[in-house]
Amino acid sequence: MTGPSFEQFDPSLRELVAILWRRRGVAILAFVIVLVALLGVIANWQPGYRATAEVGLIPVVTASGDRASDGAGPRAGELTAQQIETVIAEMRSEETLATALAVLRGAGIGFDPVGVENSLANDPAPRTGTSETGAINWLRARFGAERIGHSAVIEASFVATDATVSQVALQAIVESYVWQREDRQKHVIRSRLEDADNQLATARGDLFAREGDLLAWQQQAGMLDQEEGALMLERIYALDEQAEKIGQEVATLELAARRRAMANGLDDLLAIPDIAGHPMVAQLSQRYETERQEFDKLDQRYGPKHPVMQGRQKVLDDLYAQLVDAAMTVSGQMGDALASARERLRLITGQRDLWQSRLNDRHARTQGQGQLQRAVALARDNVDQLSRHVQTLHRELASFRGDLEILQSPTLPVSAEFPAKRDLMALAIMVALFAAVIAALLRHYFDQTIADDFEPQDVLGVPLYARIPARNMTDGRGLATDAGGDEAIGHLAVLMRIVDQNRKPPPTGSTAQIIAIGSAQTGEGKSHIAHALASRFAGLGHKTLLIDGDLHDPTGAENTNRVFADLVALLSGETDVTGFKDGAAKADGQTGQYWHLGARMAVPGSIATGLIERRLGPLVDQLRDQFDYIILDTPPILSVADGLVAMGLADVRLFVLRHGSSKKRDAKDALDRLATAGIVASGIVLNGGPARPAYGRADMRQTMGDRA
Secondary structure (H helix, E strand, O other): OOOOOOOOOOOOHHHHHHHHHHOHHHHHHHHHHHHHHHHHHHHOOOOOEEEEEEEEEOOOEOOOOOEOOOOOOOOOOOOOHHHHHHHHHHHOOHHHHHHHHHHHHHOOOEEOOOOOEEOOOOOOOOOOOOOHHHHHHHHHHHEEEEEOOOOOEEEEEEEEOOHHHHHHHHHHHHHHHHHHHHHHHHHHHHHHHHHHHHHHHHHHHHHHHHHHHHHHHHHHHOOOOHHHHHHHHHHHHHHHHHHHHHHHHHHHHHHHHHHHHHOOOHHHHHOOHHHHOOHHHHHHHHHHHHHHHHHHHHHHHHOOOOHHHHHHHHHHHHHHHHHHHHHHHHHHHHHHHHHHHHHHHHHHHHHHHHHHHHHHHHHHHHHHHHHHHHHHHHHHHHHHHHHHHHHHHHHHHHOOOOOEEEEEOOOOOOOOOOOOHHHHHHHHHHHHHHHHHHHHHHHHHHHHEOOOOOOHHHHOOOOEEEEEEOOOEEOOOOOEEOHHHHHHHHHHHHHHHHHHHOOOOOOOOOOOEEEEEEEOOOOOOHHHHHHHHHHHHHHOOOOEEEEEOOOOOOOOOOOOOEEEEEHHHHHHOOOOHHHHHHHHHHOOOOOOOEEEEEOOOOOOHHHHHHHHHHHHHHHHHHHHHHOOEEEEEOOOOOOOOHHHHHHHOOOEEEEEEEOOOOEHHHHHHHHHHHHHOOOOOOEEEEEEEOOOHHHOOOOHHHHHHHHO
16 A cells, blocks of 8 residues: 555566567557558658759969958868858858749749749749748758868758759759859959059059159259268368367366466466466576575575675565566466467357258258158059059959859759658558557556456455555545545454454464465555554454564554564564563553564665574464464565565465556466465455445545535
């Protein structure tokens, strides 16, 4: 009563052949039905005829050596993938397709938006009322273009249900694009020629204006001698040299003048080199020095009062007076020389500035004339270049050749492309065969699933004890209810009590009835049935023990009305069995609770199997006298061997099957394993089936409606 299991259906090749043979009727029926349906579709199939053409981008060199430019970029060998894709997009553009559509309609071929084409023979006049956009979209949907390898060649194709139409349509599209591309390239050349003519006219006007400026300048400035400038420059250099010499002389005289102005006596004057070096001053200075030395010698001999000394003193004074007069005279001459030098410096500087001004004026006139001459030369060169460029463009326009060439004209297709009707026929047969195999496998798969009409007594030889309806059924108000399942569990509990009463030998004392609940695979709902049955026995006042024997994948109790104990601890000896028995003996059977022995966590496979084989039987024997009912929730029989051991310990063995999930093959295999071990299943419990009136709940909606 839990969720359904999803078992993988994986038959071997031998089993697959056997299944197909057993289900050959279904396979043949499915094959015929699918094949007839596909043949009906293929009968209305219209094959497509593909016409192809090749367009190459060829290198085109203009007369000027430049590449013809129309925005298409480099030529063959230099084209990039992006540029090739651009050309392909232009071929599929609305402008190209509209031009091709006009050409086709002019040739008497019309197209309607849904893609039905008519050749000239079938429809001499173009169709009227056809949507322009629809026809263009029809052409675009059937036209294809792609680059061939890494070359500069594009393969164009067109697919139509008529071979002639595909060729004519492709021819129209390719030629329309080539014509449009050449027209755009010629338009670019014409634009360049027009721009060059305008530039040439502007350059000629500029040349005329500059030549006029040069003529006016020459008339105003006159003729200039080339040697005149050199002579003027030499004159300026000579005047500069003279001015430098006089400037040095003036500087020397000015320094002497400042020292004379600061002189306080003859000694200060004689300290000036120019005065001391004067011949007259030098001669008087020498005579005075000689006379003074002799005077000093006589003064030591005769004394100042001697008549000789007095005469000498008078001579010495006269020489000193003459020396002072000479120094003063030379000083005055130096002042006159300074004034004269300054005047000469002024005159020479003035002459130099005059010549410099004349030279600058001449340079200015010369530079203006040179600039005008250079401007005229440049304008003349520009006019010549533009004239040659205009001539080149005229030649290029006259000898124009486009950069696109139709390398291969559209071909007339002789056969339809894949898939043709022959290919579709083979494909239909293969699909029909596949559908037949799938139908046979599905029929076999669903035939193996336990259904509501399954009779276990006839198929498995085991009586049906109970049908447990699916959980979460709804009542008349749409509310969830599990009343049918509870009632079915109650009927099963009553049946177990009847079986217990008919046991041979009859039960004596408190010897418990052991009920084992097993299944072939996981997900059949046996654990829920075990807990529900234990809860029902406990509710009836019976001391009930539920043992979860699946240590590999233990499940928690779904009913909270229980007393839980660790089964692994009892089996391994960690917990004393005597204590558990004493507790169970003291428990009151009227509490409505049942005892639950289960694993708290999964136990590894080999350990779990060892515990079940060696310890579960003795444990059940020890606890049998303390309970009225012991329910064993066993592991799946086809998964582990533990289920066979647990089933062999029971008095009543219930085998659970799930409606719509369990397989007849699995049920037979599990019962065969039980039979091999000498164990016979007592009855079948069919879980998860639809509710039946026998449970008193199938007519709940009608009852609720009557009450409403």
